[in-house]
Amino acid sequence: MKCEIIRDLLPVYCDGLASEETRAEVEAHIADCDDCRERLRLMKEAVPEVPKADIEPMKKIKRSLRLRLALVIGMVCIAVAVGLYNMLVVHPLPISSKGITTEHYSRMNYGNMLYVYDNGKDESTLDVPKDSKFVIDKENDCVWLDGKKVIWSTKSVNGVITEIKYVPANGVLVREGILCVNIKCDTPFKAVRYNYDFDQWPRPSVTNPYDYTLTLCPCLPFRQNINACLGEGNVFRAEFEGYKCSEGATLTIHCRDKDVVVDLHELAVEEGIFEE
Numbered sequence: 001m002k003c004e005i006i007r008d009l010l011p012v013y014c015d016g017l018a019s020e021e022t023r024a025e026v027e028a029h030i031a032d033c034d035d036c037r038e039r040l041r042l043m044k045e046a047v048p049e050v051p052k053a054d055i056e057p058m059k060k061i062k063r064s065l066r067l068r069l070a071l072v073i074g075m076v077c078i079a080v081a082v083g084l085y086n087m088l089v090v091h092p093l094p095i096s097s098k099g100i101t102t103e104h105y106s107r108m109n110y111g112n113m114l115y116v117y118d119n120g121k122d123e124s125t126l127d128v129p130k131d132s133k134f135v136i137d138k139e140n141d142c143v144w145l146d147g148k149k150v151i152w153s154t155k156s157v158n159g160v161i162t163e164i165k166y167v168p169a170n171g172v173l174v175r176e177g178i179l180c181v182n183i184k185c186d187t188p189f190k191a192v193r194y195n196y197d198f199d200q201w202p203r204p205s206v207t208n209p210y211d212y213t214l215t216l217c218p219c220l221p222f223r224q225n226i227n228a229c230l231g232e233g234n235v236f237r238a239e240f241e242g243y244k245c246s247e248g249a250t251l252t253i254h255c256r257d258k259d260v261v262v263d264l265h266e267l268a269v270e271e272g273i274f275e276e
Contacts, residue, residue, distance in 0.1 A: 001029055006036050014043050092193060092217035097255040099186035100216075102262060106271035107239075108177040126150065126167055127176070134173065142166040174242040177273040179264060183253060185234040189218035192230045198238070209248035209265070214238070216253065240264055242273045 006029045012018045013026045030037040128134050128145065135144040143150050143166075155163040185192050197213040216236065219229075230236055238251065245268035253260040 001025055003029075003033060003036055006030070006033070007039060010036070010040055010043055014040070092219035094215055094217050094254055094256045095185055095187050095192070097253075097258050097260050100253055100255065100260050101184045101186065102181060102260075103184075104179060104181045104267045104271065106177050106268075106273050107180055108175070126171075128173070136169045136171070136173070138169045141169045143169055143171070172243075172246065174246075175273045177242055177271070179240045179242070179245055179268050179271060179273055181238045181240070181251065181262065181264075181267070183214065183216070183236040183238065185216050185218070185230065185236070187218040187234060189220075189234075191219050192234045193217045193219050193228050194230060194236055195228075196236075196238075209246045209250075210244070211249070212238075212240075212251045212264075214251065214253050216255075240268075242268060245273060 006026055009018065009022060009026055013023060018026065030040055126143070133144075133146050137144060150167040152165045152167045154161050154165070193216075195215045195217075214236065216230075240249075240251075245264040247265045249264040251262040251264055253262070
């Protein structure tokens with residue numbers, strides 16, 4: 001093949017675009033032609049070397065993205081952990097009403113004595129034997145015990161009684177017993193913290209019924225006051241004297257979904273503590 005034709009094919013040969021037959025012809029020619037072989041050498045030297053791509057910046061970007069992703073994941077994990085700690089330890093949510101069951105019974109004192117409670121102002125009770133004759137005289141605003149007017153208090157000057165205060169007729173006859181209510185919590189948590197509101201002022205009485213409140217929260221035992229948690233079985237035991245179970249007295253158990261209201265007066269009547 002002539003040199004002119006080979007020289008026209010050299011650029012295609014150098015770029016690797018020539019067919020197998022053309023490559024064979026070019027190589028056979030340059031093996032015997034010094035001039036074409038020199039032209040081919042000069043053409044190869046003139047081809048600039050393609051620089052290798054610098055991938056180091058990409059590596060830095062990938063490392064930065066990994067660090068940011070790890071930081072985001074870490075922050076999410078911390079937020080979840082803080083939320084769980086707050087929900088289960090610091091401010092635990094109350095249990096569901098579906099996990100609440102109650103049972104009740106009575107416990108009598110002093111051989112079934114009876115007593116009358118005043119309107120709550122004097123915070124006192126009057127013991128009345130069961131077999132005695134006791135009369136509440138609303139017309140004269142006093143009470144009679146076995147035919148005698150019952151004195152509440154007296155005032156005297158120099159040993160002389162100047163004022164006599166009789167027991168007012170504003171009380172209710174109540175059996176001197178105690179209503180016991182057990183509230184059981186059905187929860188997989190071993191620790192249940194309770195918060196109750198049983199001590200109020202003015203004190204509850206037969207004329208001042210009160211709504212006692214109780215909140216039960218399952219929680220982690222970590223850093224909990226063991227004295228503020230229920231014992232074995234997660235049972236809260238509440239006791240109410242008879243005069244605290246007058247009509248309108250209730251026990252409200254605050255739950256996560258709804259409140260459970262226990263009618264103490266109804267239970268007291270059922271147990272025979274509070275006579276209708």
